[in-house]
Amino acid sequence: MTSRDLHRDSLFIRSCYREPVERTPVWVMRQAGRYLPEYREVRAKSSFLELCKTPELAAEVTMQPIRRFGLDAAIIFSDILVPVEAMGIPLDFNPGPILSKKVSTAEDVAQLKLPDPLTDMSYVPGAIRAFTSAMPEVPLIGFAGAPFTLAAYVIEGGGSKNFAETKKFLFQQPKVARELLAKLTDTVSAHLWAQVDAGCCAVQIFDSWAGQLSRDDYMDFALPYTIEIIERLKVKNVPVILFAKGVHACLPELARTGAHVLGIDWTLPLDVAVARTEGKVALQGNLDPCELLGPVERIERQVQRVLTEAKDAPGHIFNLGHGILPMTSPDHMGAFVEAVKRLGIRRGAPATEEAVR
């Protein structure tokens, strides 16, 4: 029995497919992370990249929040920049990512390798196998960065306040930029395939910086590459979650990408997202991660608010609207998960054509 079949009836996967569920499922971006003392204990003995590259350790930290909170899905511990390193760009974290070779010319792009995910990044499938054999009952999500976001990292050599270098590159050398984006599309597609083959039953694509683009530039330099990846994933028959953070102007277009679920950041209320996606996709989100810094009674009220805003979504997976913050108290995270499980709603919408396929 494949992992896909095993989890087909989980709350999480049924919600992705907009099928009836008994209650709203919940998981949290960066749920395996610095806010957990047991994570910091493992992390104290290895660098962040060593953790990513040691399957047993990556699987262990992936399991930690599941053990503590009983979340409805896990996401494999890794980083969106792992494939970029495999393409030949030296990577370090301090604590943000530092790429010591910037891409700025056609020659830089030509020199980038197309990595083989099974040999050049074998530790990711390795970690996935280690997790699924230890916790076969938990749906595991694989992930990758979208081509635009990865391009931004390799052009800037790290994060950026305004992505001026990235945009200058796109505007001044659009042809070279498209070659870079195409190479990243190939790399990411292969990486996601390998994660599904190793045992992930869903994948999430993170376009973390796409919200920095105008609609015009997003439609030109970002969306087509994301669509290509989703297209290539069809053969793998798993739900795809697309989190294009801050891309609010293109929701109708995002709903037509073929993604089953759209991740929504906390600044776009889910009732607005439902209206603009016309019920075509399930939604994932979207409590402000900072809300977990407030009092527990307030967290409960805010969970109720988000559930109410999401009530007309054809599927809803509760999550934060961005990664959980390192200064979050694990107790508040626990109160949050408990509140979603207690207040989460039954969804009885009739199965759609896609849901019964």
Place this chain on the structure above:
Amino acid sequence: MTSRDLHRDSLFIRSCYREPVERTPVWVMRQAGRYLPEYREVRAKSSFLELCKTPELAAEVTMQPIRRFGLDAAIIFSDILVPVEAMGIPLDFNPGPILSKKVSTAEDVAQLKLPDPLTDMSYVPGAIRAFTSAMPEVPLIGFAGAPFTLAAYVIEGGGSKNFAETKKFLFQQPKVARELLAKLTDTVSAHLWAQVDAGCCAVQIFDSWAGQLSRDDYMDFALPYTIEIIERLKVKNVPVILFAKGVHACLPELARTGAHVLGIDWTLPLDVAVARTEGKVALQGNLDPCELLGPVERIERQVQRVLTEAKDAPGHIFNLGHGILPMTSPDHMGAFVEAVKRLGIRRGAPATEEAVR
């Protein structure tokens, strides 16, 4: 003749009031700034704060972009944190703002002074008078930060990536936060009044960080204070531009604040903004500042795109969607302004009730 009367028929003021104009007016946020060699020359001899506090110098740098580009409006050279310093919080820039005393308790809030704009910040009206006597023919915009944005600065002690401290304060100490916001509302209102009295014929309110809040939190902790300021400005009878950067979920509410113009950042296309504000307000914006880093032919195409997206707005003031970047070539800024003047459209919409008041 007051400055308000003198400029009543300018392209800029008529556009604010949604009256017919011969062509789209244009000015640029941070148009007096580091991208200009003549600015860097003045700045080499004084600190940023000295520049703000010396009326002749502030007026001089305010005039520089007008001389070079013939823009349709000037904005007085100052900083949104000037009133915060006058409230008793030591301020420095390096180059971003550093506030050496953070506000974190009720006592901190109680200790904040309510400054008298004519004595504690007399250099701002002084700079305005110096500008208007040197360039009486140019409409001059006064400005201030919105209470939420100023609160974020004084709580964080500067800028922030995620405003976690600010939100924690709002969520854990809502009553104290409201006292802080009320004090900032009083300070900002008086500061804007003084700027109009000194000769500004319009004002802009910058809510630079409001887009970091959920709709729920924006409606609770930000919007009411901004509305109060706009309400108090009515007696001054000048157009108010509200730039709540990134607040896309509340456009219908922003259109009902009493502001005459809404500033729109580059990630929200103006056609979408027109639809969501139902033609109730004029719009200002919104080319991505990074577009000025691209080739001149591309800048012209992008200007045309924005003009087309704005065509159904009842009033449109062309601007960038955020401040011009220091690495921008003045030649590209020149090409941008020239393109707006050449391609800008005639607006002949029948005068509305408000426009003919």
